[in-house]
Amino acid sequence: MQKYSLNVLMAALAVMLLALAHFRIIDNYIQAVLMFVGINIMMSTSLNLVNGNMGEFTCGHAAFMCMGAYTSSVLSVLFFGKNFGPPMFPESMAMIVFPAIILLGGVAASLTSVLVAVPAFKTRDDYLAIITIAVNYMVISAIENMDFIGGSRGFQGMKDTVWAMNDTISFPWMLFWVITFTVFCVWTIRRFITSTYGKGVNAVCQDEVAAEIMSVNTNKIKLVNFMISAGLAGCAGGLFAHIVGYVNPQSFNILKSTEAMVMVYLGGMGSLSGAVISAIVFTGLLEVLRSQALVDAMLSPVTLFFPDWDPSAGVIKWVFIPLLLVLIMQFRPEGIMGNKELSDVFPKLKKYYTFK
Amino acid sequence: MSLLKIDGLTQRFGGLQAVSEFNIEMKGGELMGLIGPNGAGKTTIFNLVSGFYQPTEGTITLDGTPTAGLKPHQVTSLGVARTFQNIRLWHDMTVLDNIRIAQHYRMGYSVWDSVIRGRKYRECEQRILKIAEELLDAMSLTEYAREFPKNLPYGLQRRVEIARAMSIQPKLLLLDEPAAGLNSSDVEGLIKLIRWIHDSFDITILMIEHQMKVVTSLCQWIKVIDFGATIAEGTAEDIQSNPAVIKAYLGDDTI
Ligand SMILES: Nc1ncnc2c1ncn2[C@@H]1O[C@H](COP(=O)(O)OP(=O)(O)OP(=O)(O)O)[C@@H](O)[C@H]1O
Ligand SMILES: [Mg+2]
Numbered sequence: 001m002q003k004y005s006l007n008v009l010m011a012a013l014a015v016m017l018l019a020l021a022h023f024r025i026i027d028n029y030i031q032a033v034l035m036f037v038g039i040n041i042m043m044s045t046s047l048n049l050v051n052g053n054m055g056e057f058t059c060g061h062a063a064f065m066c067m068g069a070y071t072s073s074v075l076s077v078l079f080f081g082k083n084f085g086p087p088m089f090p091e092s093m094a095m096i097v098f099p100a101i102i103l104l105g106g107v108a109a110s111l112t113s114v115l116v117a118v119p120a121f122k123t124r125d126d127y128l129a130i131i132t133i134a135v136n137y138m139v140i141s142a143i144e145n146m147d148f149i150g151g152s153r154g155f156q157g158m159k160d161t162v163w164a165m166n167d168t169i170s171f172p173w174m175l176f177w178v179i180t181f182t183v184f185c186v187w188t189i190r191r192f193i194t195s196t197y198g199k200g201v202n203a204v205c206q207d208e209v210a211a212e213i214m215s216v217n218t219n220k221i222k223l224v225n226f227m228i229s230a231g232l233a234g235c236a237g238g239l240f241a242h243i244v245g246y247v248n249p250q251s252f253n254i255l256k257s258t259e260a261m262v263m264v265y266l267g268g269m270g271s272l273s274g275a276v277i278s279a280i281v282f283t284g285l286l287e288v289l290r291s292q293a294l295v296d297a298m299l300s301p302v303t304l305f306f307p308d309w310d311p312s313a314g315v316i317k318w319v320f321i322p323l324l325l326v327l328i329m330q331f332r333p334e335g336i337m338g339n340k341e342l343s344d345v346f347p348k349l350k351k352y353y354t355f356k
Numbered sequence: 357m358s359l360l361k362i363d364g365l366t367q368r369f370g371g372l373q374a375v376s377e378f379n380i381e382m383k384g385g386e387l388m389g390l391i392g393p394n395g396a397g398k399t400t401i402f403n404l405v406s407g408f409y410q411p412t413e414g415t416i417t418l419d420g421t422p423t424a425g426l427k428p429h430q431v432t433s434l435g436v437a438r439t440f441q442n443i444r445l446w447h448d449m450t451v452l453d454n455i456r457i458a459q460h461y462r463m464g465y466s467v468w469d470s471v472i473r474g475r476k477y478r479e480c481e482q483r484i485l486k487i488a489e490e491l492l493d494a495m496s497l498t499e500y501a502r503e504f505p506k507n508l509p510y511g512l513q514r515r516v517e518i519a520r521a522m523s524i525q526p527k528l529l530l531l532d533e534p535a536a537g538l539n540s541s542d543v544e545g546l547i548k549l550i551r552w553i554h555d556s557f558d559i560t561i562l563m564i565e566h567q568m569k570v571v572t573s574l575c576q577w578i579k580v581i582d583f584g585a586t587i588a589e590g591t592a593e594d595i596q597s598n599p600a601v602i603k604a605y606l607g608d609d610t611i
Contacts, residue, residue, distance in 0.1 A: 188471050191470060191471045191473060192467065192470050192471055195470035195473075195477070195481070196453075196456045196457060196459070196460075196463065196481060196484055197460070197463050197465065197466075197467065197470045198470055199449065199453055199456070199457050200457055200460055202446065202448070202449055203446050203449070203457050206446040206447060206448055206449065207444050207445075207446055209408070209444065210440070210444040210445070210446065211446075211457075212408075212427070212428045212429050213406055213407075213408065213428045213429070213432060213438060214432065214437075214457065214458040214460070214520065214521075214524070215429045215432040215433055215458060215459070215460045215461035215524060216429060216457065216460040217427075217429050217460070217461075218429070219427075224467050228467075339448070
């Protein structure tokens with residue numbers, strides 16, 4: 001009973017959300033927010049694997065999201081779109097091929113991460129941080145210079161695949177896939193990191209020399225960890241591209257990487273449940289701050305004295321997020337959860353669920 | 357074939373010759389001591405044997421396999437385990453996890469298995485857990501299995517570190533100053549523990565130690581080094597009366 005309670009609960013929640021979306025009880029906007037929550041969960045949990053569990057400081061996570069987004073977008077257009085000539089597959093196959101498209105995006109991202117993993121065999125800390133920023137720029141500039149996929153103008157046409165799925169069977173497909181992949185992501189990470197094999201990652205974090213001498217193949221475990229992390233970010237990128245229907249290299253710049261980092265630090269380094277919670281909180285906060293009315297209301301005491309100032313929500317957002325980060329670092333540097341999981345903080349929860 | 361054979365081992369760090377022309381041969385089953393004043397090069401020899409440094413000159417052969425060019429984790433998987441002069445446990449993981457992770461080289465399953473968690477994964481994890489629990493039990497550490505090493509007293513941390521090394525099921529165990537920082541009752545316990553390990557496992561032990569009481573009561577053969585070179589070797593009595601050793605430890609009176 002307790003063994004399956006969480007699975008049952010999550011399945012029920014997913015079915016409920018899908019039903020609500022299918023019968024249009026929740027509108028497109030709410031659906032979009034839910035999907036971005038999912039994508040941010042994937043981004044923060046996957047980055048947490050490297051920055052939290054392995055204790056490396058990487059700040060170019062968006063590079064992998066970008067690789068995934070572009071790879072699956074191009075595949076998607078090749079298979080079901082019209083930009084590169086007639087579609088390769090019939091519409092009816094879209095819903096079967098779609099997960100493969102997303103996974104292939106993940107594979108591409110995973111392979112890109114070798115660019116970071118190999119230097120990480122030898123370097124750590126600041127030096128590795130610089131390398132990851134460089135890789136972030138490399139990926140973006142490379143794509144900006146590829147004219148056949150739009151270069152800096154961006155790339156579109158992958159909505160065709162989403163419509164193909166919808167035409168075959170009318171269903172909130174994207175929401176379904178985002179939920180599926182989010183669960184897949186969290187579940188993969190959880191299983192990997194709690195196996196004795198995956199705990200080698202924590203050993204590398206805590207004492208790399210001891211790990212190597214105690215028979216942990218540290219280079220291999222770093223490579224594996226980077227590849228899993230990047231692969232999952234790549235899947236997130238592919239889904240993101242299909243939700244928005246348009247990708248642009250600059251949507252994956254250092255600012256996007258920073259968002260992922262903020263979520264990891266907000267949640268607590270090395271805490272999977274922390275990463276999930278912070279992704280939800282963070283996405284919610286971003287959405288709330290997009291409301292001009294709310295921003296106006298919050299800033300009314302200030303604008304009262306400066307009537308000429310007309311703050312825009314889009315700009316104020318980038319004041320609040322860094323401010324939030326400063327406040328966390330000042331008052332709760334260990335993040336919402338520290339390095340603990342939900343079941344460590346509330347041991348009573350253990351009676352009700354196990355998560356494997 | 358001898359278990360450990362070191363020939364003409366030399367290690368230079370820039371202009372400093374930390375180890376020079378060091379030789380040793382351990383047939384298997386011995387409990388040998390390696391002593392010498394501070395900075396003599398003892399830890400460096402351990403670092404060379406465990407593959408952490410590549411020697412400037414000389415060869416190290418383990419059970420007939422030359423270790424030149426091997427990474428530390430590969431050397432370890434040949435059956436060499438060690439402890440560190442200053443304890444290097446993974447302090448934010450439980451004692452049980454510390455013991456389990458050290459079995460990484462014979463994990464027996466891949467990353468995929470860890471995610472899929474099929475029968476192979478379960479069997480391997482069970483085997484790892486069984487070895488770990490038996491070892492904790494044998495070394496009277498079971499009650500601390502769920503504790504974090506950082507919360508344990510120093511003496512217990514030493515014990516956990518030795519247990520972690522033992523979980524590799526080594527043929528050769530290198531102990532780097534196991535008695536350092538222990539109080540006298542802990543030292544008694546440690547002597548018993550090392551003797552017990554040596555008697556009950558098919559194991560060869562090479563031990564660095566400053567406390568003469570530990571060395572003399574445990575080691576059948578002792579090697580003394582100073583400035584990286586061997587200055588004497590023999591049984592405890594031979595060593596204690598050897599003028600070169602006395603000079604190395606107490607200094608040269610004539611100056
Ligand atoms: N990585 C290194 N780089 C430069 N010099 C080193 C390095 N490792 C050791 N040394 C030097 O080599 C010499 C031998 O050091 P080592 O640690 O082997 O001594 P030790 O016999 O273990 O001494 P102690 O009893 O103090 O532990 C010392 O002078 C030390 O400073
Ligand atoms: Mg030493």
